Amino acid sequence: MSALVLDGVQTRIGRYSVLHDVSFTVPEGGVFVLLGRNGAGKTTTLRSIMGLWQPEAGSVKFGATELRGMHTSAIARLGIAFVPEDMGIFRGLTVAENMVLATESGRFDQKRLDWIYDLFPALKKFWHSAAGGLSGGQKQMLAVARAIIEPRKLILIDEPTKGLAPAIVDAMAEAFREISERTTILLVEQNFEFARSLGRDMAVIEDGRIVHRGSMDAFAEDRELQTRLLSLSV
Structure with missing residues (x-):
């Protein structure tokens, strides 16, 4: 089963054509990784899926639903969440207030909240603290936690390990493995080892x-291909 299918997606930002012909299929369940050099179009692809930038051509199918042309809020209501590279947290609000804004009803399902506490114990510790005072890793945990506070069918995550310490990256990988057992993740990531440890299918x-x-x-076994497409030597 396919969670998401992009077919011939073209996106223009102002005068610039950024996506020319993007086509790939994200299978249901697990982690699908989109790799590429800086400026290749990874973030634009995620934003095009979410309707933050509207494709001018092509198709973005979520199950049987065509997302192209839909408003971002309508796409989110279908069960798709987006964790942007800048995390998008409200620095002046507490962790709890950030989380409640991500709920539909303004109330938490305690069982689901306890699951999130198990994934990210720091959030429970700093529940009543201002989000702006968290460390970079804790802010990323909060951004991911907001995306999963309600059940989701698909989560788009953009560069979650950027600037994080190795120990935090390892903890994030463990959390993503558990999250991917419940929902499909489309991950954009520059850290190849992190992506390799999680991804089942991928595209460049x-x-x-x-x-x-x-x-x-x-892909992980083909060193020549990694070097040619990503300038990697691993």
Whole structure:
């Protein structure tokens, strides 16, 4: 089963054509990783899916629903969450207030909240603290926790390990593995080892076009392909 299908997506930002022909399928369940060099079009792809930037051509199918042309709020109500690279937290609000804003009813399901506490214990410790005072890793935990406070069918996550210490990256990987057992994750990530440890399927984008699709295991074994597409040597 497919959670998301992009077919020939083209997105223009102002005068610039950023996505030229983006096509890939995200299977239901697990983690799908979108890789690429800086400026390749990864973030634009996620924002196009969420309707933050509207594609001018192509199709974005979430199940049987065409997302292209829909407002971001309507897309979110279908069960899709987005964790942007800048995390988008409200620094002047407490952790609790940030979390409640992400709920539909303004109330927490205690069982789900306890699950989030198990994933990210720091959030329970700083529940009544201002989000702006959290460390970078704790802010990222809060951003991800907001995305999962309600049941989601798909979560788009943009560069979650950027600037984080190795110990926090390892903790984030463990949390993502558990989250992916409940929902599908489309992950954009520059940290190849982190992506490799999580991804089942993957695609590489270059200059606004998908240039490779396949299994993460096969890609991880092909050093020449990694070097050619990502300038990696691992």
